[in-house]
Amino acid sequence: MSENIDTVLDTTPPRLGLLVLQPTPFCNIDCSYCYLSGRESKATMSLETLDLACQRVFASPLVDERLEVAWHGGEPLVVPLAWYENALALMAKRCPTRLRLEHRFQTNGLLVNDDWARFFARTKAKVGFSIDGPADLHDANRRTRRGQGTHERVMRAVRLLQDKGLAFHVITVLTERALDEPERLFDFYVQNGIREVGFNIEEIEGAHPHSSLVGRDIETKFRRFIRRFFELVWNAPNLLQVRELESTIGLLLANDPVRDEQNLPFAIVSIGHDGTISTFSPELLGAHHSRFDGFAFGNVATHQLADIEHSARFRSIGGEIQQGVEACKRTCRYFRWCGGGAPANKLFETGRFDATETMHCRLTRQAVLDEVVAGIEIHIKQPKVRNDGSYAGVP
Amino acid sequence: MSNQSDRRASLAQGSTIVSLAAVIACTFASDALASQSAAPPGEHELAARVATIVERIRLVDPTLLRNVPPELKVAQWRNR
Numbered sequence: 486m487s488e489n490i491d492t493v494l495d496t497t498p499p500r501l502g503l504l505v506l507q508p509t510p511f512c513n514i515d516c517s518y519c520y521l522s523g524r525e526s527k528a529t530m531s532l533e534t535l536d537l538a539c540q541r542v543f544a545s546p547l548v549d550e551r552l553e554v555a556w557h558g559g560e561p562l563v564v565p566l567a568w569y570e571n572a573l574a575l576m577a578k579r580c581p582t583r584l585r586l587e588h589r590f591q592t593n594g595l596l597v598n599d600d601w602a603r604f605f606a607r608t609k610a611k612v613g614f615s616i617d618g619p620a621d622l623h624d625a626n627r628r629t630r631r632g633q634g635t636h637e638r639v640m641r642a643v644r645l646l647q648d649k650g651l652a653f654h655v656i657t658v659l660t661e662r663a664l665d666e667p668e669r670l671f672d673f674y675v676q677n678g679i680r681e682v683g684f685n686i687e688e689i690e691g692a693h694p695h696s697s698l699v700g701r702d703i704e705t706k707f708r709r710f711i712r713r714f715f716e717l718v719w720n721a722p723n724l725l726q727v728r729e730l731e732s733t734i735g736l737l738l739a740n741d742p743v744r745d746e747q748n749l750p751f752a753i754v755s756i757g758h759d760g761t762i763s764t765f766s767p768e769l770l771g772a773h774h775s776r777f778d779g780f781a782f783g784n785v786a787t788h789q790l791a792d793i794e795h796s797a798r799f800r801s802i803g804g805e806i807q808q809g810v811e812a813c814k815r816t817c818r819y820f821r822w823c824g825g826g827a828p829a830n831k832l833f834e835t836g837r838f839d840a841t842e843t844m845h846c847r848l849t850r851q852a853v854l855d856e857v858v859a860g861i862e863i864h865i866k867q868p869k870v871r872n873d874g875s876y877a878g879v880p
Numbered sequence: 881m882s883n884q885s886d887r888r889a890s891l892a893q894g895s896t897i898v899s900l901a902a903v904i905a906c907t908f909a910s911d912a913l914a915s916q917s918a919a920p921p922g923e924h925e926l927a928a929r930v931a932t933i934v935e936r937i938r939l940v941d942p943t944l945l946r947n948v949p950p951e952l953k954v955a956q957w958r959n960r
Contacts, residue, residue, distance in 0.1 A: 553960070555959075557960070613960065656959065691929050718899070719901060719905050722901075725900045726901075727901070728958070730900075730901045731899055731901065732952055734900040734901060735949070735951075735952025737930050737933065737934065738937070739948065741957050746955065766957070767959065774906055818925070824929070849958070855926075858929055861904065862929065862933070864908050
């Protein structure tokens with residue numbers, strides 16, 4: 486495969502737009518659907534490793550004017566705030582003047598306090614809370630290692646940021662149980678002043694090899710959920726911004742076929758606490774699979790980003806990912822608006838990167854696109870109400 | 881349209897309050913063609929259905945198509 490890699494891989498120069506940094510794999514809670522295998526390890530990234538990471542990334546010609554930095558664990562806030570004070574100062578010092586960094590923290594919220602809130606405000610970091618809706622839905626899966634629910638504590642963090650006027654978004658993991666409750670979820674977000682939400686699904690990935698969402702009957706429920714949520718959002722404009730609806734409409738309006746950043750080498754670069762460098766799906770960082778000897782393509786201590794593309798492992802995995810994208814392009818009617826699916830989901834659902842359809846893409850790409858298109862069509866078809874209450878175009 | 885520039889500004893800024901879904905909803909709410917030419921759901925292939933929607937938006941407010949933030953034109957990693 487390696488001799489013709491350039492003819493297989495998409496050779497359009499990518500832009501490195503997202504740097505995922507793992508300050509620690511450790512998480513202070515133990516969600517039932519978590520894909521991370523190393524979340525009991527309390528190892529942390531050293532500032533020396535971070536410094537090397539900055540040097541490698543900032544020296545890359547793939548970086549242009551803007552770089553999103555996602556601090557993603559484990560739970561990133563288990564690393565002391567003082568470490569981040571030093572880390573962001575270091576990054577600012579290393580950052581070229583032409584480059585703007587945007588920091589993001591995805592957190593379970595349990596450790597957020599006034600000091601963290603001030604830090605988020607001062608650094609203009611974007612904060613995402615992981616909240617699965619009302620307490621019973623949330624606490625069914627998002628528990629401490631002692632089995633206690635975490636809803637009350639994350640909602641305390643929500644109120645803290647709201648009191649300080651800080652924006653945040655929420656990511657909700659949808660399990661089968663949540664699919665029956667779109668109205669309750671919508672009301673929960675609105676009543677709690679949550680303005681932006683993204684829906685992830687319970688994925689088959691890494692250390693979580695099962696999902697409550699497997700099965701065609703679940704797909705029907707999932708479609709019903711999206712359809713209903715679209716209606717709720719459409720009928721109450723600007724109360725709630727839903728990432729899936731926004732991004733799907735954006736993809737529909739795009740002139741060119743969509744590409745998926747997870748399928749483009751170096752569009753996303755993930756760096757582990759130990760300096761391990763990976764790319765493609767961030768979930769591959771630290772993951773294990775019987776077909777591959779890991780997904781580390783190098784280490785900041787020894788590799789420039791440019792070195793990585795010459796490694797046999799990178800070429801093998803990159804080639805298989807691109808073959809999967811090509812197979813999607815040949816066989817899937819959704820390809821133009823999808824870009825070939827997520828490599829990590831293909832691997833952990835089917836055992837291969839060159840696979841095509843997965844549960845993940847049926848739900849998060851196909852079903853969402855179908856329901857958004859159908860939802861818009863319904864409103865295009867609806868006769869317009871005249872001022873006198875009659876319908877335009879209807880005798 | 882009287883609120884055209886407001887919508888463009890909202891799109892360009894990627895506002896956290898004004899959503900694309902809401903902008904499209906407002907577009908069709910004031911669309912004089914809305915009841916005349918839509919294809920029945922399921923009659924066309926997906927591409928044709930999407931093209932119909934896009935064409936309708938183009939007729940009503942072409943600036944919406946030009947001002948979609950670039951990050952919404954790429955399928956993005958969802959854990960952020």
